[in-house]
Amino acid sequence: MAENIRIIGDTLPGVDLNAPLLEVDDLGVEFKVRGKRIPAVRHASFTLERGRTLAVVGESGSGKSVTSQAIMGILDTPPARITHGRVLFHGVDLLELDEVTRRGVRANHISIVFQDALSALNPLWSVGFQIGELFRVHRGASRAEAKKRSIELLDLVGIPDAKNRVGHYPHQFSGGMRQRVMIAMALALDPEVLIADEPTTALDVTVQAQIMRLLKGIQEERNMGLILITHDLGVVADVADDVAVMYAGEVVERAGIRDTFKRPAHPYTKALLRAIPRVDQVGRELEVIKGLPPNPAKLPGGCPFHPRCFAADDKCRDEVPPWAEPAENHGSRCHYAEEVYVDER
């Protein structure tokens, strides 16, 4: 079914409402640094459906945030460049759109909450002005209407006394409250996809839990697709429906939440899970993943995880593992991915 959907007074042709809400298909991004091309994302593929939460997990430098910026169309180009792949929104490849149309999609349909709310908010304007500007610019709202909507949104994200707080500046809010303001801004135009890029990293544990509950609640209420970029598997276990694990710029495992935790197929996922501290294992030494993530400019040959992998052999050192799907909705980039399911056949 091909339809048009409205974006700021124009239409986005070719939309297929039967297609997945968002599909990232073999995305590649590189950066040009001092004349050298450095691959930051090499093979990122995953699908997000309406009403579901997809967690994109991995260590720093694995390509998670670059992938989210590529989806949003906010990469600095140059030095960044998308080398291959597609980002399909309702079947329309966003990478093929001109900048004006892309901006319309970004403003109205796909939104992002950044990690550091203090740098993302303008210190010179009240939070109400910054939220209201979205309604004025993209919906043609009057100042009074924009202010009213800003107060409603601040209320929605749990800012107490929103009527009064709407005139306050970012520095007058705590870290957790600033992150709520960022969420309010991201929700302002009622997006279908919300990307939350490490939204709780800078917050203490109690506030982290409150923010995640808020995001999950709003996602369910609005039936949005939520992409949660995180390195915290505890958060993933609480909120995600599906998981994509990234390593060295590739998605190395993709599965539903249950399979990810109960029968991970990639040794990197297994190692991440073993590195989670558990209250039922007091006294047991916490396992760590040996070594460091590879330098993207000097990736090891064969499987890029082999220098750190407990199961590596000669084949891993010599041959790049292909993507394999050992079971429905469960894929992995490991030579031995199938073995997870062998006992059950």
Ligand code: SF4
């Ligand atoms: Fe480990 Fe080999 Fe699988 Fe890579 S291909 S994850 S080195 S077992």
